[in-house]
Amino acid sequence: MDVQKIVLAYSGGLDTSVILKWLAEEYKCSVIAYSADIGQEEDWEAVRAKGLATGAEKVIVSDLKTEFVENYIFPAFRSNAIYEGSYLLGTSLARPLIAKEQVRIALEEGADAVSHGATGKGNDQVRFELAYIGLAPKLKIIAPWRLWDLNSRQKLVEFAQQHAIPIPVTKEKPYSSDENLLHISFEGGILEDPWNEPDPAMFKLTVAPEQAPDQPTYLEVEFCHGDPVALDGRRLDPLPLFQTLNKLGGANGIGRLDLVENRFVGMKSRGVYETPGGTILREAHRALETITLDREVMRIRDSLVPRYSELIYNGFWFSPERELLQTTMDACQQSVNGTVRLKLYKGNCTVVGRRSDQSLYQESFATFEEDTVYDQADATGFIRLNGLRLRIQALQKR
Template identity: 80%
Template sequence: MAANINKIVLAYSGGLDTSVILKWLREEYQVPVVAFAADVGQEEDWDKVRAKGMATGAEKVIISDLREEFVRDYVFPAFRANAIYEGSYLLGTSLARPVIAREQVRIAEAEGADAVSHGATGKGNDQVRFELTYLALNPKLTIIAPWRIWDLNSRTKLMAYAEQHSIPVPVTKAKPYSSDENLLHISFEGGILEDPWNEPEESMFKLSVSPEKAPDVPTYIEMEFAGGNPVAINGEKLSPAAMLARLNTLGGANGIGRLDMVENRFVGMKSRGVYETPGGTILRCAHRDLETITLDREVMKIRDSLIPRYAELVYNGFWFSPEMKLLQRTMDNAQETVNGTVRLKLIKGNCIPVGRKSEQSLYQESFATFEEDQVYTQSDAGGFIRLNALRLTIQALVEKKKK
């Protein structure tokens, strides 16, 4: 163990992994450990978290309310970019890690700590996301990743360690799901989910009713956007965190936002995850629909071509990289005209845009109408078609000559 470590700040949740890690750090390093818990919108009894952290050996437990910062500075920027990983995943966990790690670095500096630690395993993405942020913001901090150096290399061994040290944990052998929750989503993995053929148990879901049990009558809402960000629902102005919370309630009640996928982890393996992202699903649906009338066609093509790269950077943990800053500026520049309102119908797992309007709309009925108009000369289309077909015509003549 490193002999020059004087104090450690641990990213702590009170769950199985970090509870064991807290005790293990105290025993292995024999230095004070500050347990830092981030409130990013998960349902949690923070008094119990604080009490458990102190009882498990923490010198201090710090709980930071990061909900508004998380949605305003991480979720909304990603949704302005329409970020989606491998066509399905809305990056709920990926977006939460940089805001948590940034606060952890801040606390380490404030507390005079010279080391930071996390509970991510050596097989997953989170170790990369946490540590890339640490190194980008304060490379002088020593990083302790217990899963890469200890011999407690399974959930079974962790539970045995917890029992040995009288640490209560919320995971049991009968239901060993691992979950991660924040305002954007909740994820599930482990247990029977490790076999990608097994359907998730209905009792597992927390944020949404099943589409089958959702109301038969649709819910209509109107979402107002400014600069690509949602600012109001049905005319009510809401803060970023309150906005996402409201959308979660609306989406969850209508069975929206469930996802079961096998994704490619950054470290190289495939992983099965089940997600609930009700509010984010509505937000992305509404945002993309508003863009259909407010974004220039060629701007949209270029922006859309950058989405896979943007999402990959988020997923892989490069939030604070220079290329990410460049992409975000580009994405945000394209959002200057994304202002207006979208009307949505929420019904049994579906989010259906049914209306959109904007003072900056590029849709002009006078041009698009099938009725008689005074702004479009239909005969002009003939020359347009012939010019676009010129290369095809030449190709056909060459092929015919060969024959």
């Protein structure tokens, strides 16, 4: 493959540091190292310095935190996206954003190729590359893990030592992790045996539920068209609002998940997740929908959630079908306005109140007390008509 310039999605860790040097040697061209700040804890100046020292022509760090919340997290949560009933898609939502910025940089810098550090077994290779293809199909794609013979950590370490690439002198973690504003995920290593309980010391964003405060925290979340806009009556921009939800959730031990999921490439994978703010947001949003969405609209929308979620998980964020579904999801949200009250207590997020000026819940109809707006005798014909086919079936059997 003839390549003139490559933009590499670069984290500064062992894998992408080795990839950076390997690309420069293998293709004899300049490599731009690009890092996305999507809310993970990182010393970006150290990342920049290491990238330059490893041979990058340039190191670009893009602050994508606000865009991540506004254009990826919030649209997905307006849609109640959830994969296989549990996973709130923290990594899946971040990858298309990272890839989109990488493509922008490649086109701006005159690069003709992009590269990533995802392995040939995981979902991320698919997510990155489908995004590249959907946004800039003329860019060449280089996936080192599918090309080279450096297929073990020991070989990576040896390559790094041979090329004077700094390797941090830290105790090797018995698992791998990936962090962003929405969540942190843990997989591999000791977690590959689904019988092993996660090490309590592993968790980073949340306290253990049993160590959370003994008194509950009450929180009110206000929504406008399905997006959160205020906490406890205080208006906040999307990024600080979501960061506050993360802090509140983490302090109360909310958002831990241990899941064996089905990867797009075909194998099962065990992952452990912390999604504190996202867990709160989902519970609040669903509660508000119960009083503001029409029953049949909710049924149709809910039938589309699994497909919408699979598209995100499988890497089709920039596909026409995901955009079509997003339009449908967002159309349902015009009436999702109001406030939800939650009780956060020792790992649990419980809805304890909801109100809206557009509420379809009418106490005068639902009450068990005497009323003048509902004639209970009407139910007789309703039941008889709905039971007609059952009656005919029973008569036929006799």
